[in-house]
Amino acid sequence: DLLHGRGTGGLFLNWQSGYGASFLPDLGTYLGSPFALLVALFPRDRIDLAVYVITLLKTAAAGAVMAQWLLTLRPGRWWAAGALGASYALCGWSLAEASYNPMWLDGLIALPLLCLVGHRALAGRWFALGALPVALVWVANFYTAYMATLGAVLILLTGLLVDHAPGGGPPLRRLAPLGRPVARLAGVLALGVGLAAPLVSVVFLGTRHAYPGRVVEFTPKPWTDVLARLLPGTYNFSSPAVYVDTVALLLALTLPFNPAVPRRLRGGWTLLVAAVTLSLQWGPTQLAWHAFSVPNGSQYRETFVLGGLLVTAAWLSFAHGMPGRRPLLAAGALLAAIAAAASRATELIRPWTYPLLLAGVAAVAAALLLARLARRHRHPLPAALAVVLLIGAQVGQSAATTAVADRLRLGHLDDYAPWGQRQRTQSELIAEADGWPRYRTDPGREQTVGNDPLLVGGQGAQYYSSLTSDVLSRTMTALGGGWTSRGRSVQSLDNPVTDAIFSVGARVHSPPDPHQDWQAPTGAEPYVTRQVVPPLVTLRPDPKRPPAFGPSPFRNQELLLGARVYTLPRDVAVRGADGRPAARTPDGGYRLPPGPTKRSRPKALLTATCPRDSQVFLWAPHYWGVAAMRGAGRPPVGFRGDHPVTKIAPMQPLGAAPASGRVEVVLTVQKGGTVPAGSIGCLDPARLRAAVDRLRAQGATEVHVSDTGIRAKLPPGSRGIAVVAAPRIAGWRCAAGDGRHRPADGYLGLLAVELDTSATSVDCAFRP
Incomplete structure (x- = not known):
């Protein structure tokens, strides 16, 4: 809508959401990618197709850039680099985490792209030009770009230390020749981040004013879970999605044992992969990976970096020469040990996990036989069949892993309908x-x-x-x-x-x-x-x-409205199906436990007394179940509130109180929860109409809104406080009459302007 000029608001203000929200931080967080502009090419009612196409393009771009990085790192066969690039693009993080967060896929592209830029910067090329791709990835999605930058720096410094073996002498003297290329690398990264700073700083400042959510202390998952996620067909929301297909994983495991690879290179890369793997499981390094901010959700968002390292390790082993029998047997034994240890993660292993793994191993074995046959008979057909077999195993395993993740994800995340x-x-x-x-x-x-x-x-x-x-x-x-x-x-x-x-x-x-x-x-x-x-x-x-x-x-609604419109009954009571009073909570509420099984639906009865014909509302933020008022003639309303708190249920209307005034609400408990003692409110429609009439009589006579603010004319003689029906978010500056703009006041969370005796207008301007 913004691209086509149909949006209510603009780059600064989004008037459609949250009663008025800052849009520029959201733009930088979710829509900074150049790929996002492609939505303008699709009809509005095909937005699902647009997201699907953009997701595919980002995934393909990540694979292509990774393939280019592999060929830059070490020349080799293009088809192998392409296949390993696809392994990276279809890693577990991409399939299970980023597939439903498409903005994160920019980080998948950023890692190999930053490696390419840094590689040339270390060689003394692309200093000024290299800053542009750095700025681009930081603007596209600064969160994953930060992780990709850390990963790229680790990769490039490891390569620098491996390729430039320092001579004898004191440590500082031995490392001195590396100072200039490291300075060039730091310079190009700093320049690129500096170019992106105007937008990134807005996003960063936006995080300071964001709702903090529920801060959860990092708890590492068992190593059996981590190892299980290396295998195909496994999924768990709270464990690291470190899967790469068996072909890439087996090749990566050959690196420490492949004598064709120089010893320093083998040692350096083995240590790097091990160090990054360990960093996933240690609290301080986890915090560093996430920009020293505890993630609100999945706690292993940096695992795409490990996926990139595994794929690069696989390429280094393959590009130095096809691993021989001993490296392959050693890698196979290591893979068998991983599979055996993973078998203890019973919640992650699916019936098809090991068949998929064995199919991948069998594909590698068959491909090796075909490759040997091709060399013996000097015929391209067996080699082509080997490539097709390996790519088929790769695609099959990744497709199965995607299907598992998509199905199991719906067990803890909401399902959204496509446009229809x-x-x-x-x-x-x-x-x-x-x-x-x-x-x-x-x-x-x-x-x-x-x-x-x-x-x-x-x-x-x-x-x-x-x-x-x-x-x-x-x-x-x-x-x-x-x-x-x-x-x-x-x-x-x-x-x-x-x-x-x-x-x-x-x-x-x-x-x-x-x-x-x-x-x-x-x-x-x-x-x-x-x-x-x-x-x-x-x-x-x-x-x-x-x-x-x-x-x-x-009472809070009345305070903001400026009038008493509710009657709060004092005789609220909740009884179970057996007629006994429900157990009380420490704050005087009622506890409603779930039934003995998932399909159990125990009943409870909430009673209260309301004035005749008043509108009855139920407030039960931590209750999960259904409520229906007897005699209201309305369908039941659902409540979804849990503990620990990831969601709370909103207040819901139940209907009009009967002539007798006795309100009876049947509660059908699903996952249980609590109902507060002050859960029932009885709204008097006549009092509400009177309050609305008073506010209308004293309210603005004209209102003009734009993507940068709001202006309103007030009746002559207006006094007190002008309250704008929008949250008082950071960035508002207001003026009364001809006065100067100053930081806006707040009134119970809303935007407010204090009036003087002569003010007949208010003007509020917004800057993120």
Whole structure:
């Protein structure tokens, strides 16, 4: 949309996501790659095809650049370099980790590209020109470029030490001749990173204001798990994806035993591979690989560097001459030892792991026999068959490993539907209801992807990014919002009070996405609801003391709205199916344990008393199950909250309270959790309408938004604080009337401007 001029916002501001988010850090994190520009060539409704094509092109580019690096490192047969380049492009990290994070594939390209640049820099060539590829890979994805730079430096320094054997004398004198080429290498890398600094610095500063998520101390996986991931057909989210196909792995294992390779080269590269492997399992070096920031998710994101080292080791052994019988037997014995040790990792080994491994070994053995036959009879056909056999084994093992990873990944990650009728319908409904910037149109609570506003249009709370702001996540959590990805994927909140606060005048309601199988589909058709809401800029009285959120999201909503609209019942109680009170938590809530089996669905009954015809809302952020209010005539609503906290469930509407006022909510427990003592809120629609009318009467008369800020005209005599319905993220500067711009104020997490007696307008400008 941005490339075609259809986006709501621009390079600086994204008005569609998170009620107003900084876009430039996201651009540098996810869309800095030159390959990303190719999406402009595809129709909007074929975005899935665009991502698929770009993923293939990046993978192919990584293989091609690696093949070129191998031939530069040591001349040899082009087809072997190409095959090993493909081994690198199809390594376990690429198949299991980067395939669903396409921006990481730029790091896969960066490693061999930086090796090529550094190789020429060490030789005294490409100093100024070499800085351009360095800058390009750092702009494309600085996170994996950092890891690739570390890996390339280790590779190049190892090669320098191996190729330039220092003479006798003191250590400093022996190493002195290496100072000049090392300085050239450092210079070209520093110049390239400096060229990328304007964008990289914005991304870095964005990480300082991002929600921290849940910091997990690094715990190394058992070595049996690490060894198991070297084999085909294994997968586990939390272990290092170090797989390379058996052909490349077997060749790499021959390097220490291949007498055709010079001893210094064998020793240096064997030590390098061993050192990098060990660094994956030690906390301090793990932290160094990840730029001294604990990753929020997979903790082995640097394993593509080890994949590159294994492939390079395989090439060095092969390019110095086909390994003989003894190196092959030694490598085979080492591979057998790895396979035997890996057998203890029972959670990783699949029924097809060892058959795939044996098939790869058999392919290597058959290829060796064919190669010997070709040499004996001087005929190219057996040699060609050997190459086809090896490449076939490589492709087959990698395809099987991909299939295993794709299937098992869905057990712990969300499944997202490709573009189809659901997205087309949502997009059409949003386009019809759109009234931006008079009001927002939210794509709805039942999300399809993590960034529905960007996919189907509209302007909502939903926002996923590694740079999701701390203020947005904490503000929405305080208001009863939900999130996944440890707080970095904020979800839409279906609530009329927060809709009034954030000027959401239209909201799409869709049935659950059938790809999200945790909740049964309802078969309902998507529809739009509308409500009268205040403008984007409203007034609040100047408080004597800065307000602060408390533990109740219902009271927090009222605090931000400026009116009391909820009744909070004091008689909330939860009983099990046997009628006994549920166990209490230390903070007074109720504990709902799961059933004895995965298919068990124990029931519980939550009761409370609400005023007649009030709208009942349930807040249970750490409950995983379903809730339905008796007599409401509405389908059950799902909650997904876990512990330790990777996701919390948002507040959900249950329906109107009956005439008797007795609210009975049936809880169908799936994975269990807790329900707070203050879990029920009873909303008075009349009070909410009165509060909205007051905010509208005092709100802005005109609002203008752009990709760099927001301007609003206020009624004459406006006093107090002008509150903009957007999170107070870093980068905002505001002015009241004709005053000077200064860093913006905050009001309970929202953007605010203090007014003087003469101000009839506010102007806020944004710079990341």
